[in-house]
Amino acid sequence: MKHGKKVDLIIIGAGPAGLSAALYSRRAGLDFEIVEKLMPGGQIIKTEIVENYPGFKENISGYDLALRLIEHCEQLGIKVRSSFPVNSIEYVPSEENGNKNKSYSFMCRSDRDIIWASSVIMATGAHPDRLNVEGEEKFIGRGISFCATCDGALYKDKVVVVVGGGNAAIEEAIFLTKFAKKVYIIHRRDELRADQILKDRAFKNKKISFLWSSTIEKFMGSDRLEEIFIRDKKEDRTYKFKVDAVFEYVGWKPNSEPVKDLVELNDKGFIITNSQMETSQPGIFAAGDVRDTPLRQVITSVADGAIAAVYADKFLHNITHL
Secondary structure: OOOOEEEEEEEEOOOHHHHHHHHHHHHOOOOEEEEOOOOOOHHHHHOOOEOOOOOOOOOEOHHHHHHHHHHHHHHOOOOEEOOOOOOEEEEOOHHHHOOOOOOOOEEEEOOOOEEEEEEEEEOOOEEEOOOOOEOHHHHEOOOEEOOHHHHHHHHOOOEEEEEOOOHHHHHHHHHHOOOOOEEEEEOOOOOOOOOHHHHHHHHHOOOEEEEOOEEEEEEEEOOOEEEEEEEEOOOOEEEEEEOOEEEEOOOEEEOOHHHOOOOOEOOOOOEOOOOOOEOOOOOEEEOHHHEOOOOOOHHHHHHHHHHHHHHHHHHHHHHHOO
8 A cells, every 4th residue: 555644535625515525424424535626615714705605694794604514513622634736646556555444445645645545525516717818927916816805995086997897806895895996897798697786786786897899808007007998899899997996707717637537527627516516427426616517506516515525425435445
């Protein structure tokens, strides 16, 4: 057997999906590790208000909801191994790993350690997509942001742009009106994809204006972002637009790289699972935003994590009693 810690299950990612999986794994009595490349909590930490999580009549911040999940885990003696990025996962057949009683088939590598596991739950989430236009890379962190909750207060009485038409874009645009004197929403279509309740709020907000059927073609400035080039597709023209900040909400890319050669992915790289969160590779499960799912919300991630843990337990029971 090669060096490295050996566990029944490794849960990779400590957002809502991973933390939920950890709770159910503890209930099942599994020997498991939960690891996280940054700090526990996931993307929800950056969400100002969660107003659709059942059981909370009053709005709760994403940070506070994440903290409650973390505290619940800690109460059960679950400790997240932070700053532990899993860079690769390799499948090693049981006849090669030298253990007759258990099949520690998955070798999970970080920069500093190896964990061997009989099963894996991928709860690694996703990260913001980018526009990939000229000047974007230069101004990330200097006028381009992906988190209004994090950076909105920096633009008090300024002019900002939000790019996107889904729930995240509209929620963050509304949030930015607390600080900015004007918020422009640039959307490539002439109709929003957001939920109706969010549309209504945005349309009623006097600080918000819409630039329909438009895209950003270029970011310009010296040390910081100063202006953008906007392409109006309907009028077939490009024009300059002075702005202090741009907040991008154009989609997400899955953090599925460690298993890209082990499991089936869809055309965007999200992990394909069945209803038991099982992937095409026996022993590997996926939960939350990293998987191919019709809805990416905290509540669905938590449910995914619970299901993944239950079926990982069943999988482990089956291989132990072969």
